[in-house]
Amino acid sequence: MSMLEIKNLHASVDGKPILKGLNLTLNKGEVHAIMGPNGSGKSTLASIIAGNDAYEITEGSIEFEGKSLLDLEPHERAAAGVFLAFQYPVEIPGVSMMNFMKTAMNEIRAQQGLEPMEPAAFLKRVREKQALVELDAKLANRSVNQGFSGGEKKRNEVFQMAMLEPKLAVLDETDSGLDIDALRIVAQGVNALRNTNNAFLVITHYQRLLDYIVPDVVHVLANGKIIKTGTKDLAFKLEAKGYDWILETEKA
Amino acid sequence: MAEEQDKLLHEITNREYEHGWSVDLEAETLEPGLTEDTVRFISAKKNEPSWLLEWRLKAFRHWQQMTEPHWGLMHYPPIDYQALSYYSAPKKKPELASLDEVDPELLKTFDRLGISLQEQKMLAGVAVDAVIDSVSVKTTFKEKLAEKGVIFCSLSEAVQEHPDLVKAYLGTVVPIKDNFFAALNSAVFSDGSFVYIPKGVRCPMELSTYFRINAMNTGQFERTLIVADDDSYVSYLEGCTAPMRDENQLHAAVVELVALNRAHIKYSTVQNWYPGDKNGKGGIYNFVTKRGNCLGENSLISWTQVETGSSITWKYPSVLLKGDGSKGEFFSVAVTANAQQADTGTKMVHLGRNTSSTIISKGISAGQSNNSYRGLVKIAPSATGARNFSQCDSLLLGSHCGAHTFPSIEVDNATGKVEHEATTSKIAEDQIFYLNQRGIPTEKAVALIVNGYCREVLDQLPMEFAVEARKLLEISLEGSVG
Ligand SMILES: Nc1ncnc2c1ncn2[C@@H]1O[C@H](COP(=O)(O)OP(=O)(O)O)[C@@H](O)[C@H]1O
Numbered sequence: 104m105s106m107l108e109i110k111n112l113h114a115s116v117d118g119k120p121i122l123k124g125l126n127l128t129l130n131k132g133e134v135h136a137i138m139g140p141n142g143s144g145k146s147t148l149a150s151i152i153a154g155n156d157a158y159e160i161t162e163g164s165i166e167f168e169g170k171s172l173l174d175l176e177p178h179e180r181a182a183a184g185v186f187l188a189f190q191y192p193v194e195i196p197g198v199s200m201m202n203f204m205k206t207a208m209n210e211i212r213a214q215q216g217l218e219p220m221e222p223a224a225f226l227k228r229v230r231e232k233q234a235l236v237e238l239d240a241k242l243a244n245r246s247v248n249q250g251f252s253g254g255e256k257k258r259n260e261v262f263q264m265a266m267l268e269p270k271l272a273v274l275d276e277t278d279s280g281l282d283i284d285a286l287r288i289v290a291q292g293v294n295a296l297r298n299t300n301n302a303f304l305v306i307t308h309y310q311r312l313l314d315y316i317v318p319d320v321v322h323v324l325a326n327g328k329i330i331k332t333g334t335k336d337l338a339f340k341l342e343a344k345g346y347d348w349i350l351e352t353e354k355a
Numbered sequence: 356m357a358e359e360q361d362k363l364l365h366e367i368t369n370r371e372y373e374h375g376w377s378v379d380l381e382a383e384t385l386e387p388g389l390t391e392d393t394v395r396f397i398s399a400k401k402n403e404p405s406w407l408l409e410w411r412l413k414a415f416r417h418w419q420q421m422t423e424p425h426w427g428l429m430h431y432p433p434i435d436y437q438a439l440s441y442y443s444a445p446k447k448k449p450e451l452a453s454l455d456e457v458d459p460e461l462l463k464t465f466d467r468l469g470i471s472l473q474e475q476k477m478l479a480g481v482a483v484d485a486v487i488d489s490v491s492v493k494t495t496f497k498e499k500l501a502e503k504g505v506i507f508c509s510l511s512e513a514v515q516e517h518p519d520l521v522k523a524y525l526g527t528v529v530p531i532k533d534n535f536f537a538a539l540n541s542a543v544f545s546d547g548s549f550v551y552i553p554k555g556v557r558c559p560m561e562l563s564t565y566f567r568i569n570a571m572n573t574g575q576f577e578r579t580l581i582v583a584d585d586d587s588y589v590s591y592l593e594g595c596t597a598p599m600r601d602e603n604q605l606h607a608a609v610v611e612l613v614a615l616n617r618a619h620i621k622y623s624t625v626q627n628w629y630p631g632d633k634n635g636k637g638g639i640y641n642f643v644t645k646r647g648n649c650l651g652e653n654s655l656i657s658w659t660q661v662e663t664g665s666s667i668t669w670k671y672p673s674v675l676l677k678g679d680g681s682k683g684e685f686f687s688v689a690v691t692a693n694a695q696q697a698d699t700g701t702k703m704v705h706l707g708r709n710t711s712s713t714i715i716s717k718g719i720s721a722g723q724s725n726n727s728y729r730g731l732v733k734i735a736p737s738a739t740g741a742r743n744f745s746q747c748d749s750l751l752l753g754s755h756c757g758a759h760t761f762p763s764i765e766v767d768n769a770t771g772k773v774e775h776e777a778t779t780s781k782i783a784e785d786q787i788f789y790l791n792q793r794g795i796p797t798e799k800a801v802a803l804i805v806n807g808y809c810r811e812v813l814d815q816l817p818m819e820f821a822v823e824a825r826k827l828l829e830i831s832l833e834g835s836v837g
């Protein structure tokens with residue numbers, strides 16, 4: 104059984120089709136990268152996996168560990184082990200990172216039938232994971248994402264991922280706007296979590312991230328479909344030649 | 356998402372009021388009606404000195420000449436003042452040497468409110484003067500307070516034991532003719548709390564009163580007087596819940612605060628009275644006059660309120676800034692859901708030199724409710740160097756509710772500086788989705804966002820009550836997503 108199995112996915116927003124028959128299979132232990140031109144539907148795919156109901160699914164299916172993901176509410180998907188590192192993390196004024204993280208952790212645990220985490224264990228985990236992504240401990244007392252720099256927001260997403268230890272993590276352009284050091288830190292976070300029981304879907308524009316997070320498979324998403332699937336070499340080729348050559352072959 | 360929101364809105368609208376139950380306390384209740392005889396009866400019942408009876412009668416006669424104000428943004432059927440009963444006292448008035456002597460029904464009441472006296476007794480640091488239907492039945496921690504010379508008792512008791520203090524200050528901040536409801540209160544006030552903090556004393560604990568309206572058709576007319584002498588400090592918390600009723604219950608309280616030189620009074624309210632059913636039927640009408648007088652130089656009066664209950668709230672905790680360098684603060688969260696109506700705000704009246712005031716108001720409306728901020732900042736000709744900062748934010752949950760702000764600014768001294776900021780917003784869908792994605796269900800997500808939105812105000816509450824207020828916010832907004 105694969106971890107994520109997307110079949111013939113069609114989705115639209117406000118009646119406008121965006122995904123047009125997308126297929127994707129991701130097994131546990133694997134890292135897949137998705138690349139593609141702007142506006143091709145990468146964030147849409149990520150949002151749909153996470154359960155954003157701004158998008159209407161008109162056809163197709165998404166299975167997660169053999170069960171339909173589409174039947175679950177977003178918070179239930181999170182409890183099932185789906186995590187999305189947002190391309191544009193949202194600010195929540197007045198809610199401290201700590202309170203937010205504790206609530207998230209315990210709501211997920213409650214759905215899994217577990218007791219709330221002991222405060223001491225929680226704090227220990229916070230410190231560990233902050234260190235992993237080199238996130239300033241002071242940020243924990245600040246409101247969620249408020250006044251965070253672009254890089255801090257992205258590292259904060261990886262911090263949350265590390266805290267929640269999901270089975271499937273979708274990273275939506277977590278590398279965009281990062282300098283090389285921040286990029287290395289983000290990759291370090293992902294690599295530390297990587298194991299044989301989880302899987303990552305890494306959406307990126309740049310091949311350089313894939314130097315740090317080495318993918319097993321690279322897909323190209325264009326016009327709402329996966330139009331090419333290959334190995335890491337495909338990413339190099341895209342970096343060097345752009346997308347036009349694939350789009351051309353596609354048409355031909 | 357719209358459909359889901361409708362469902363959630365429907366759920367909250369149909370949610371039963373948590374504190375909706377009533378306890379039989381064998382109340383001794385006066386027949387409905389209000390005449391001079393009623394006033395005399397109350398005064399006699401309390402064995403009051405003649406000056407106080409005269410004071411009440413003067414108020415009553417004046418009240419008879421007045422008409423109910425209707426300038427608030429509220430709609431409700433006319434109140435028949437003759438149909439209300441103006442006195443109700445628990446028959447068993449326990450001599451509270453120990454808790455064993457307390458009416459078990461009463462203890463049950465407190466248990467249900469989550470503030471059992473046993474607990475309170477153990478929870479060092481909190482003294483509770485519990486007012487059940489007009490008569491104060493329990494005061495704890497009295498001795499500890501007495502050591503410091505702090506007086507904390509029911510107003511009736513203070514009238515007997517500290518008549519000079521009461522006489523010197525009663526009605527000095529809210530005069531009997533101040534407004535319709537204050538006049539009514541002055542005529543028929545039942546009981547309330549009295550606090551006196553002597554010179555230089557920092558009150559060693561939070562003083563807390565849980566009010567509770569209990570008998571059928573009983574108007575509730577609390578009257579509280581707090582006097583903080585030079586260089587003293589006191590933090591006072593008022594919390595309220597009321598059982599479910601079919602008829603609207605009128606509540607017209609008066610609170611007077613007096614801060615002398617360099618005194619600091621912090622007055623916090625968590626109000627959770629029965630808001631009525633989803634159409635607003637049966638809820639509490641809350642017409643309150645709260646005012647503080649910063650009489651002394653460099654004194655400070657700070658109002659913090661979290662208002663989630665009542666079907667109608669008409670309330671403007673205000674500060675008269677008389678002493679030079681005195682400060683007034685108003686921190687408010689007002690939540691309305693279903694058919695609730697709140698018209699609340701503050702008045703900051705700057706009279707002294709270099710006085711300053713801060714107003715932070717957060718209005719949250721859901722359902723078909725209406726939530727208005729009404730404020731006045733007045734800088735008198737004498738108030739050289741006065742400053743005010745006001746921030747009034749409104750948050751709308753759903754599209755059938757209303758938020759309104761009526762800020763009024765009168766500056767009669769050219770050195771006065773007044774800043775006013777106002778915002779109206781909705782909870783963004785992407786905020787909810789972000790929290791959902793981290794495993795937090797929508798209701799909880801809304802509560803978290805709203806709590807964050809109110810943080811500046813909640814942070815003002817004493818720690819133990821902030822927790823309660825957060826819970827209340829969560830309960831009163833369950834399902835109100837927009
Ligand atoms: N919520 C939305 N409302 C309207 N259009 C949207 C929405 N989300 C995405 N789109 C449109 O869908 C297309 C794909 O967007 P997106 O998934 O963000 O692309 P990518 O992440 O690959 O750059 C774009 O044309 C974008 O404008």
Ligand SMILES: [Mg+2]
Nearest residue numbers: 145146190276
């Ligand atoms: Mg995108």
